[in-house]
Amino acid sequence: MKYTFPLLLSSIWLSAVHLQAQQLKQVSNMQTTPLVYAANKINHPLNIDGKADESDWAQAPWTSAFIDIEGSQKAKPAFNTRVKMLWDNEHLYIYAQLEEPHIWGDITQHDAIIYHNNDFEVFIKPFEQQPLYYEIEVNALNTIMDLMMPKAYRLGGDALMHWDVKGLKSAVHHAGTINDPTDKDQFWAVEMAIPFRSLLTYSSNATPKLNSYWRINFSRVQWQATVNEETYTRKKDGDKFLPEDNWVWSPIGVINMHHPERWGYLQFVTKQPQEVKLPESQKIEQLAWNIFYLQQAYHKQHKAYADQIDQLPNYTQLVKPAMQQLKHDILLNKAKSFYKLTIRDSSNGYSLTLDSHGNYHTNDE
Template sequence: MNICNLLVISTFLLLVHCTGNSSNPIIEATQTSNPVTIDGRANEPIWKQAKPITLKNNRTGKEVQESALQTHVKACYDDTNLYFLFKCNDPDIWADFTQRDEYLWKEEVVEVFIDVDDNPDTYVEIEVSPANIIFDSYIVDPENIDVPATAKFNLPGLKTGVTVQGTLNKRDDKDISWTVEMAIPFEDLANATTEKVSPETEIRLNFYRLDKNQGQEFASYAWSPTGKSFHKPAVFGKLVFK
């Protein structure tokens, strides 16, 4: 083998290595034959079968080393619903907002963005607070979001449940975690471009969490980190139905 061939092979291997590290992540949704009871308790057998993913520091892209702050997400589905489970380790759990579509991202919240069509600029945004308050919207322009307009969108069949392992809004004690279950009907995700959503649909998404513990700086976590604003569909991961 001459030196030219060696250089070509070396360049190819380097390219594979570099591009392989930048691939968008994948989460597996496990099929369940029984509907999930949305109460935030996560005691159905399917949640033990589903594979978890872990959120990273959204600014740095690094793993969250402190176990008391880690966030894990699982996914499953049945014939009619897509289900998500968030487990948020949190020493200070609080929430002041009490009405649907208040600006939850200013406090503690988990979020999922779901894209079911070929237009990366259009996707559903769902947020849930530790008090089980919902913000749901339909984004049409990630660079220039008209929040009051997009918040008029509602997912009619969306169900959420939250449990707190600790005491909500008691800031001077130490909490453990809060757990969120979501049930999102496939039919609620349909739009003018994708009129039917099912396990055969190619779905791209991302998971996030905002956390503000007393005496600490505001922290943001993501499955596929964006560096700053969460509204960066180019980095969304992929949902695979198993």
Template sequence: MKKAILLVFTLVTFIASVSAQRKINSDYRLHIKEISDPVIIDGIIDEKTWADAEIATDFFMIIPMDTSYSNVRTDVRMAYDDKHLYLLVENFHAVDGPYMVESLRRDFSFGKNDNFLLFLDPFDDQLNGFSFGANAAGAQWDGIMFNGGQIDLSWDNKWVSKVQNYDDKWVFEAAIPFKSIRYKDGITEWGINFSRMDLKTTEKSGWAPVPRQFPSASLAYTGVLVWDNPPPSPGPNVSVIPYALGGMNRNIQEGQSADYRNSFGMDAKIGLSSSLNLDLTVNPDFSQVEVDRQVTNLERFELFFPERRQFFLENGDIFGNFGYETVRPFFSRRVGLDAPIIGGARLSGRVNKDWRVGAMSMQTAAVPENNLGGQNYSVISLQRRVFSRSNIGAIIVNRQSAAFDPGLGEDRRFSEYNRNLGLEFNYASSNNLWTGKAFVLNSFSPIQGRGVAYASNLRYASGNLTWNWRHEYVSENYTAEVGFVPRTGFYKASPSVGYLFFPKSKHILSHGPELNVNLFYNTNWQLTDNESFMVYRVRFRSQSNLFVWGAYDYIQLQRPFDPTNFSGQQLEAGTDHQWYSLGGEFTSKPQSIFTYAVSGRVGGYFADGDRYNVAGEMGYRFQPYFSLTMSANYNEIHLPEPWSVTSFWLVGPRMDLTLTNKFFITTFVQYNEQIENINLNARLQWRFAPASDIFLVVTDNYLPAPFYAKDRSVALKFTYWWNL
């Protein structure tokens, strides 16, 4: 296995040496000048600044084809002053008819809205950046970019925008404070691209051309924003974000009386430079974060839910993207999972164009009633850019227990410490056709001792052919108590290959097969899992999607397992199970006011049983103010005694009321028969000023039958973003 990793390192380095070259779209250049008169953000083009500005136009089509100019005209202008970066976009109509949007909800779904997006790469490293945009009704979009084209929309910052609709176009105007983004002083060329989605024509287009196999956010294909002078320094960049909260919690099932709480806390953002930021928090509260959507869990291992808390998001990739999705040495959701956070500090950003740094330390309080002592969580990560779009990284993760309360005795939840050290190489060719990763991790714990994990992969993605080779090793005693490693003690090999056809058809955009194989071996190289999956995908020009699949599963249980995750009865470790299954899914076109998706599967299951599943979702919107979505998931499992037939529903409506792009009410109900729970969550948000909000959140949990309340919580929270 180690020889295989060395081979991948060597191959990747060779590819890197031959692919490092001039930036692909460096000939696409937009010159930006300082404003000639004040800009008012109103969506009206009446300032001299915009008459004088250079125009980025003649967008290239990305889908349905990437070989011609777009049929939809988009004109973009940019300008700046000493405090703001300004953007004006004219999105012309190519087909008569109203715009298409879901709602005014912030951070909308890209493929379900007429929209315009800006992608900024202020260091022109083609790896990290920022995205801002709006849909045709004025809902804002903002996110932080990482891994060369992925976007985390949980990140919010302070900026203003306005959309105006006209007969022949919709106009988007925005002002983005320099204090809201990170960039290096003195750099006069930034990477930049613009993306337009027009659902009436089903065209996605970009200013600098992007091959259709990549997202329009791909930073490898950005053009160049050329400044007439170096961007102004943001100056003193200190923001204080206090909050005040009042609330009530009550455990009705245990017969407890209501517990009322009043709390205060504060976050602070201190710009140590235009590219390096220090975040501080004291007594943070995250009650306004939307709760996780429940899922039917038939897996043998822990499920992953993404981080949504603002404090952990900016430059979060330097901490959280180390390793693979199931071998993560650091996962920020572990911090404060079982105990309140007292406070913490977080340094992140760039030292220069080649070096990124991240350092974080968080302290949690003791919870003696849960046998939990105070904990300190610390992580340090460094990245060094190499070649055109690659980097080498290192990480240190440490969880350290404070002095234990003697009352905890031997039942304490955590050992004295758990530590992880890691090295990683991330590769991306200049044209993004080749990507890969290789890493090695060592863990240290007083109980498990020293553990090790290492893995690598290499992926190729052209317009038609995609293939990937990936392998992993995680020792039995590898531990990452601040990470996400649901499975240990295995070798894994995961080859995959896919091919897409692009026919000359009025209805079909692309279609083709894909094969994925996951082979797991125990540390004695005995096969324990074979998950083979063949899928055929069809993407229609209307943006609807269809895929059908077949799968073969072989599992030798390494631990006892309840195949229903419900009954409490378990299959024995060491037993063999294998089966075949078939399924498919269809998703309707997003342009319709009424949308739907349906999926299903039939086939075998553990213990020579059978599993049947059908799921669906229906949505209707009164754009742009209200949308209603109903989802349902039904599973029926046939097993021998003592299980017999087990069935359970997961059902839930979701309602979004967006009276303006600053006032939102989201309500959803989730009935999960598998865990015998009904969850009601209602969340009101009023953004009374940029990045400043009032939240009212109500959460109830009920027993399905009889309909008794188990617990209830209410929180009213006020936050204000104050720039000093």
């Protein structure tokens, strides 16, 4: 009995070290550069029928093919997925094509859990200085689930399921037959017109400014299915469904789409630029969130936050190189249970403040 307490302390310490090591591995996986898509502006509305056969769509470039949510080190997706985007003064237009030999779906109720079917998902964060973002999911039956997130789940947010994309237009096209296991299909496609006004907040303008950026990403949830003579069913191992594949446009690094700071960028342009560029804020945002992730890992082991960023694990690899061009301040309370980080980029007058709760504020001086 006299050895129980020291052994318990040792177990707790080893557990904390193990959790920190897991977190650090995840942070290392979250270092890929977000992708950027420049969407052309058009002067007239599109017919939303799921076919994208207008000349405007023909001139819009495809995104790169989707990869695993954890990144290119994982297996290449079994089926190809690509997206195009356009915009006018009223709408953001999205067209997605999902290669699929067996198109199926059985969820027909709005705001049901659509990702229990194979689905296509849109994640949109229009406002740089606000944590809220939107999610739209659709299956091959064109059943929609839409929600608003005040902030990410991991930061204390919760989905507002009663929120809807007012005026959303969507259509699905099947190059093949749905729910017919007797043949092989080619693909299913989703076309959407998302009204800017449906994403409007009280103090914002509905139409994006020319050359401005939004955060955006897309996900495809793909289940392994058993093909019966008349139906499709998700495969099980005993009583449990086999895990789904998560294929995305811009990889997150972890199996969690709710990291908006890891999404790609959508730029609103009038014509395709010679070179698609990241926004100037990307460098400072990447650094701020790296410090945030590493502070979480540090807190796991020490039960307090670091008051000097050079105390953070993996500081040399993930923080120090960027700090040579940027300035920072970090303020902690006496108990070191809360911090507030400010990073400034004097080259463009941009600054970002991020605290230990994930609250942040940006400023373009």
